[in-house]
Amino acid sequence: MNNEKKYEAVNEQVEGYTQDGQPGIEKDMDPKPVIIADDYKGSGKLEGKVALITGGDSGIGRSVAVHFAKEGADIALLYLEEEEEDAQYVKMLAEKENVKCLLYSGNINDADFRKETVNDVVSTLGTINILVNNAGVQYPKKDFLDITEDNLRETFETNIISMILLTQEVFPHLEEGDSIINSTSVTAYKGSPIFIDYSSTKGAITSFTRSLAQNLAPQKIRVNAVAPGPIYTPLIPATFDAEHVDQHGEDTPMERRGQPAELGPSYVFLAAQDSSYMTGEVLHVNGGDFTAS
Numbered sequence: 001m002n003n004e005k006k007y008e009a010v011n012e013q014v015e016g017y018t019q020d021g022q023p024g025i026e027k028d029m030d031p032k033p034v035i036i037a038d039d040y041k042g043s044g045k046l047e048g049k050v051a052l053i054t055g056g057d058s059g060i061g062r063s064v065a066v067h068f069a070k071e072g073a074d075i076a077l078l079y080l081e082e083e084e085e086d087a088q089y090v091k092m093l094a095e096k097e098n099v100k101c102l103l104y105s106g107n108i109n110d111a112d113f114r115k116e117t118v119n120d121v122v123s124t125l126g127t128i129n130i131l132v133n134n135a136g137v138q139y140p141k142k143d144f145l146d147i148t149e150d151n152l153r154e155t156f157e158t159n160i161i162s163m164i165l166l167t168q169e170v171f172p173h174l175e176e177g178d179s180i181i182n183s184t185s186v187t188a189y190k191g192s193p194i195f196i197d198y199s200s201t202k203g204a205i206t207s208f209t210r211s212l213a214q215n216l217a218p219q220k221i222r223v224n225a226v227a228p229g230p231i232y233t234p235l236i237p238a239t240f241d242a243e244h245v246d247q248h249g250e251d252t253p254m255e256r257r258g259q260p261a262e263l264g265p266s267y268v269f270l271a272a273q274d275s276s277y278m279t280g281e282v283l284h285v286n287g288g289d290f291t292a293s
């Protein structure tokens with residue numbers, strides 16, 4: 001079975017599965033997302049590198065973590081406490097690739113936690129070469145007036161404010177050739193009637209990526225982003241009702257949701273020297289929605 005057929009087969013089994021609020025837990029998902037293609041072969045593209053991946057326990061971040069491990073990077077994952085088992089699973093997969101994997105559970109919105117995490121990664125693994133800013137939350141609301149101030153503040157705090165603050169924490173350790181990759185979203189480009197606040201944070205992430213890329217270009221530190229379309233991750237059953245979960249991705253030109261396995265290679269490309277002449281760019285992995293780019 002070719003990879004796309006395998007993804008379609010998983011998609012067909014989804015059938016409106018939901019979870020009870022964020023954070024979504026990958027170990028409870030049935031069917032499980034596909035993290036990496038069976039025929040993916042690492043070729044040492046990230047050997048000797050150290051990557052810090054936020055939200056690296058599950059979904060897109062898990063796929064990034066496993067691809068980076070396949071490419072020889074030591075990795076550190078930052079995630080919420082409720083996701084410990086998901087993170088332990090990623091650690092087990094990474095260690096099978098003979099790389100180190102450090103785990104940091106806590107809230108990215110806590111300044112001490114950010115600082116302690118970065119200091120510990122650097123003292124244990126020597127440095128940080130790649131920062132993947134991927135943690136995010138979303139609270140879909142049909143009615144504009146239903147967006148609560150608490151949800152609005154949490155969405156901005158988690159998705160963009162802490163992204164910038166964590167990047168400031170990591171920046172002093174980055175050197176020429178190192179790279180930052182941010183997870184934005186197709187909703188930053190298309191807008192979304194149910195994600196007015198969330199899509200605003202994703203628009204901010206795109207602008208942050210472009211602006212920081214210009215600022216850091218003289219130091220030869222590259223800053224790029226990936227804009228996923230609808231991807232089957234714990235975030236989806238944790239935040240959508242069954243009908244929306246079922247339909248997720250049907251409105252793309254490819255008429256299907258994506259699997260995390262279809263995202264990981266883009267992050268490898270942006271982290272590796274293969275993309276050495278790219279900065280401030282966004283890769284759109286969205287099932288063919290090229291008008292949203």
Ligand SMILES: NC(=O)C1=CN([C@@H]2O[C@H](COP(=O)(O)OP(=O)(O)OC[C@H]3O[C@@H](n4cnc5c(N)ncnc54)[C@H](O)[C@@H]3O)[C@@H](O)[C@H]2O)C=CC1
Pocket residue numbers: 023024054055056057058059060061078079080083106107108109134135136137158183184185186227228229230231232233234235236
């Ligand atoms: N699944 C999708 O269809 C799409 C996802 N994205 C983005 O991809 C990124 C990853 O999400 P997914 O893999 O889909 O879901 P996910 O639920 O697997 O990952 C989100 C991760 O964010 C982390 N997180 C959230 N709040 C946190 C906090 N306060 N402190 C520490 N960690 C926190 C959690 O570890 C969680 O695992 C997010 O930024 C999301 O907005 C973008 C477009 C589409």
Ligand SMILES: CC(=O)C(C)=O
Pocket residue numbers: 138185186187228229230231
């Ligand atoms: C959550 C999100 O960004 C989409 C495209 O579903």
